[in-house]
Amino acid sequence: MTVTTLDRREIKVRTLADAPALIERLWPAQKLSAEAKKERKAGSGQTLTALGSYWKGRKPLVLVRACILGSLLPATDNPEADLRIFERLMAMDDLAFGIRDNRTSVPQLATLALKQGVLKDQFVCKDGSAILAEQSAAASELLQDHQFSERLRTAIWNPKITAKERIHIKAMLLSAVPYEERVSRSLRPEELGREDYADIWREVNEHLGTSANSHAELVEQLGIMRFGRKPKIADTFSGGGSIPFEAARMGCDVHASDLNPIACMLTWGALNIIGASAAGHAEMKATQAALSSRVDREITMLAIEHDEVGNRAKAFLYCLETRCPSSGWMVPLLPSRIISKTRSVVVQLVPDRENRRYEIEVVDGVSTAQLKAAETGTLVDGYLVHSVDGELHRTSIKSIRGDHRAPDGSSKNQLRQWEKADFIPRGDDIFQERLYCIQWIIAKTVGKQRYETFFSSVNDSDLRREKKVQSIVRENLAKWQEAGWAPDMPILDGRETEGPIRTMGWTYWHHFFNPRQLHMLSCFRRFADPDAPHEALLLAKLADRMARNTRWDASGEKSQTVFDTQGLKTFFNYSCRAFPYLRDLAEDLPNRHALTGHATIETHPADDVREVADIFITDPPYADAVHYHEITEFFISWLRRNPPSPFDQWTWDSRRPLAIKGEGEDFRREMVAAYGAMANHMPDNGLQVVMFTHQSGSVWADLAQIFWGAGLQVQAAWYIATETTSELRKGGYVQGTVILVLRKRRGSVSGYEDEIVQDVRAEVAHQIDTLVGLNQSLKGNGRVENLFEDADLQMAGYAAALRVLTGYTKIDGRDMTVEAVRQRRKGEVGVVDRMIEYAVSVANEHMVPDGISARLWQQLKGPERFYLKMVGLEAGGHSKLDNYQNFQRAFRVSDYNPFMGNVRPNSARLKRATEFGPRAGFDIPDFGDGAIRAVLFGVDALVREVEPEIVLAQLQDIMPDYFRRRQDMIEVAEYFVTKRGRDDDEGRHAGVLANLLRNERL
């Protein structure tokens, strides 16, 4: 990495030392949300993903870039200009889209120009003639005209317009397109080259008094103006390395650390593989290719992947097999018998009566009906199911395993716990393992870029090869383990590891790998260059694809990865890749990107930070997020012995006890220690940016205490929609991150709970109203889904409360910095918890569902709000119990069971009107005698075909002050119509009720 040197004469040291940072005042959170989502959507095309997709939750680089620039740029007394400069640096200004957009064709641009009434001679027809006649009709008329449309379709740029002018014209035309749509049609800012920013520097330098010609130069100059040096950015929870990587790319000096060596390895990879020089990158690629061919030669020499005619395996499919206690037969455990949907390949179980077992036959090109039938295998809903001579045998896997509760309440079973020397099941184990199908590459296409494959049953030669691999492993495993070429680490019990231990009997990490996998991975480990750290990253990537828990995907004919989900799942059948299936991965290296900053990396706990940094940007572990400390042991087990330099300087242990996790007391204490240490290693004008995502109020109350305890004060909080969950397509659900900006707390401010409550109210209300307003204005722009859902609004409300609270050092005479680290009594509710709860209730008041008036909302009780809210959510297709629980807490509903029709985790739903039923007499105490109860009552009666007049009369009886509250009932009934829909029984009858009420003669 090179460090930029530049002429510093014009830059005066520390002129911006006390200037507030832009991110403390303004930040285009909305546009950044669109950019972050765009980056996420790139999936495996994201810059750092190729280092290891097993690392979940890397923060979007565009967000990190915005945090860095926002922390360095000053907020001046010209906010509009500040914002414009920020956007130009981020390539988020209108002009940038003249370059970024890479999908809008010239005819589409010409059409935009026509619609905007600015079509002149920028564009011409392909034959050089003008597009518009002298006397042209209106755009809408012209577009109806077939001949004109045809001409328009041939539009090209007028050759007289220069390249630069084209960019301007294009940008101007696109500026009318909503931002998110523009972003979706464009390159990401990080994909632009230095030359694409060439035009911004004059304006940037003029505004800032700098003399930069690149981001790196600007960053260095701003660092000098703020801190007297090139800015140093540290991240003590570096994880997959997004923050250090982007900081170094922007030209900062960087210190990255993480407790976990796999995190540090990925951060190292980001900085030194992706950030390598061209020559370094080429050299790494060459050594890696050499390693890969050496492994290939070894496997070829052993003839364990080739058959007699030269076909070479691509994948081996294995399943567990067990003796059915009911029939006494050995039965393969197959959730499905389909091998390939595209080629209609299935396996058939052919009974072998003599040996009371099944032959497994692969059949190609079956009929659609046979394919459909093969969807059901021998494993159905946790039961082993098969028929012998027409008799159906059905036994639960639980009983086969012998599941039971131990006296201490833990789940136990009869599976033998595997021992260190085991790598396949022993003959008398409950679960055996069986190879049942092989995908072969046809001999004449082996080694070709485009090869052909077929699936086949397993024959005796295949089994001989299996035995050969097993005997190689049997003879060598202990030796490999001794040398550090294979794992020998016990699996410690934990939330993620409990499953494999219990359901498979595995006790060591090498039990996750079958003989072929152990052999191949240990070859990679054995032949790796001890001076090639990048080969350790390769090994981890291979392990993610080479374990007993990689699913076979019959739709795409492909093997999944171990960490395609976040946990450590186990399966009854799996696929094992052979070498050709890994060759491309093994020989390839992620693309490089130039970095200008200098970076150091260390493994240590965050509270052990020793380097001073000007800005800390961190994304700390959250209470219930990914259990990195457990799942990374899967990789650590392969890499911990004799790691290559510089990894040999690190602690190769997940250090579970030191990992920050959980909630409450420990979480708070460890976070105070971490953030306190960071605050102590930051100059007085230093800044911290903390990224945080969490829905639970208690965690936010902890966060307030953490910052108090660490001597920090929240200056600003921004809400960014970062993660796009798959539900987005179904119901518009966006998961967000709060960006908290903190400074060292100076001085001390005292306040009283009563007055602080008022500040919290104002701040939270302002925050929620702003976001709700944004939702609405976006809807005005033709967007259908909300950008911010209720859960997001709630979180923004917490952040706003935090901003107010951490401004005080004393509340009601109590020193909050001392209070923060005080041990709590169990169940103790302190002033902060009360404030956060209060913030939630303020947020809720402001989160009025679409279709309900603020006036009615104010009058509703918690349970009524809960019910209406959930009706709204159900309309969006949500059925996760988590959601109901979140809102139960938010609306402070003590027991939600009376309102729930189903409480299953993935198919939760509210009770319908008919389920409250006359038997319960609509006696729903929490609904009191309000409009919701009345509407449910009315709907139920109409469903039961009670005469309309009688329904109205009954409503008058049960609804005090009926005439005054008729309008409320109509409003609620109409809400049901919109949310449930007219195709739904409840929705339709609610419509009838609304009409009855509206037309009732008074």
Ligand SMILES: C[S@@+](CC[C@H](N)C(=O)[O-])C[C@H]1O[C@@H](n2cnc3c(N)ncnc32)[C@H](O)[C@@H]1O
């Ligand atoms: C949310 S992740 C960071 C993700 C990262 N920003 C990225 O973009 O990939 C949190 C990180 O904190 C680390 N961690 C947990 N406890 C720690 C501790 N006590 N000290 C330092 N790091 C810790 C975990 O190993 C994990 O890598």
